[in-house]
Amino acid sequence: MIELREEETCETRTSAESVLDRLSKFPYQVFVLSEYGRPIFVSCGHEDQLCSLFALIGVFVSRVKVWGDRLLQFSSGDVHVQFCQRSSLILCIVSRTFEQLDEQLNVLFDQIVSTLSRSQLDVVYTKKGDNYDLRRLLRGTDKYMDSSVLAWRTDISLLQSAIRIIPMPPSDRDFLSSTMASCLTASKLDGVLFGLMIAHRHVAAIVRLRRYALHPRDTHILLNLISGNSSLRISEAQTWTPICLPNFNDKGFVYAFISFPWEGSSACLILLSVKKDHFDPLNEVKKRIVEKLEGNAKFFSSFQSCVDNPVAFSISQIGSGSDLLWSFVYKNRNSRQVCISGAKVPLISRAERSGTRCLFERITHIVREEPHMRCLFLRRSHDNVLVWVTDKFELQCVFSPLVSAVMATTLVDRLLKSLKYHEQRYFILHIPSF
CATH class of the missing domain: 3.30.450.30 (Dynein light chain 2a, cytoplasmic)
Known part of the structure; x- marks a missing residue:
């Protein structure tokens, strides 16, 4: 993000020329706009001050399209520019490194789809008009897109399209996962798909409905949801939110029950269902899971230690x-x-x-x-x-x-x-x- 000094005036803060001058000092910048040139997101957070730059990106793409071709990338010196055109959106990254730029844009596109779903994104401009400002539908989600962009540069597992696992004694992990699975089985809820226990962008346990699997990229969307929103971390509070998992089903939503069951702990329980009226039943499932975990004092002490002070491979x-x-x-x-x-x-x-x-x-x-x-x-x-x-x-x-x-x-x-x-x-x- 661009940081401005306190002594700078409001006029300077909003100066397009000032923002443009500062862009060259950063190793990368990510832009998202509609194919009609309307700004949606920029990683430096000044969409309205960079309208001319968004317009230039749109012109590059549309001009090559007129020629009957598709603009993917170009380079100038040590600056590399990559484009991705999907569902009436143009995603562009300008970077001083050239590695995996297309994958970075794919990760960000998945993050956008997680809010809207692909089916809604495909028709929004048909219904609302070419000049529609998609930021209205994405209001409040910049923090998740920022988290997605930042995660690429801090979380090696995302580069690998994989997940990291919290190191735990095998017997503890078996007890945790079997407890989660047995409580979900006992609930006899039709439509529950997955259960996860996570902490520090690591996974402690996963359980799933038979025949279904959770893609690592979708897991990272859930991790971004948690890491990008501190308000979810209130102990004893439960959150119920719709979310699209693009690699599971990009046309619709599942509903995420999110809870931080223990005060002061980073452990987070996520239960995913296709039924929007499952909040209360899943809250009861959560209570049973917590009760059983806390009832095993030896396990619970070890589990808290593993979650609060994870020890990487030495x-x-x-x-x-x-x-x-x-x-x-x-x-x-x-x-x-x-x-x-x-x-x-x-x-x-x-x-x-x-x-x-x-x-x-x-x-x-x-x-x-x-x-x-x-x-x-x-x-x-x-x-x-x-x-x-x-x-x-x-x-x-x-x-x-x-x-x-x-x-x-x-x-x-x-x-x-x-x-x-x-x-x-x-x-x-x-x-x-x-």
Whole structure:
């Protein structure tokens, strides 16, 4: 977001020229407009002051369309511009990096659809007219779009189109998920689809109706809903809200029952149903779940500790030579879950961790662009990188620059054995159904 100094006058704050001058200082900017050029969203938050820039984006797209073609991207120096045209909307990102720009726009489009649904978005301009301001329907949702844009730059699992799991003892996770599933089964409610327990943008447990699965991108929409709205975090309060999950059904809505059952805890229970009159029955289900969880004192103490102070995978677990492995991201390709190592020397500061995240973004881009690549060892001045891709997993590792390819392979073998040994702690291997 653009931050303006307190001493600046209101006139300066709203000056289009001032806002335009500041845009060049940012590493990226995301724009959303109608195909008729009407501003909808910009990540710096000054849509009305950037009408001329929105108009220019619209002209670029429409001119190429007149030529019988479709504008996707162009670059000038170190500035890269990517376009996405879907459902009468134009999404555009201007960035100083080129990796995965199309995926970033797809994530943001899904976020918009989660508010309106694809069916409503497809017909809104037909019903309301070309000059309709879509911000009327999206009023109050800028915080969720901001959260979506920010998450791309802070949450590595979103880059991977995967989810992160809260590390927990296997017996605790089994008790949590089986309790959620049994309470939903006992309710005999027709139309309930999923149940999740989440915290810190991580998932502790998922349960589902038979034959249905929750896509990671839809899970991230739910995570954005929670992280982008602090008013939901009131303990003992329950929220009931419609939401479209584009990868489940982009034509309609499900209804989310959201509750933070324990004061001071980040644990959040989400129950999803297709029935809009399920608030009271799901509130009763929540009470039964909470009662059973709290009734097991040993579990509940361990659960609170795992949620309030999550412990990431420590590279020291692999034993000798662990000091040479600085960071890694492991993705289970079948479950689409990731395990990310905890921060360690020398990647401790915010700048160092941000640089590592950017490196993983570039690696993920390479893996996506080279689907037949299986192994890559890259020597760099400050570190070495190893990428290993199989049908079952993707592994991205950052090593000390002193590590050879042979030594890196040995350390990776130890890492994979350790991950396998602790698999049930860092991954959800079985999702119970009800």
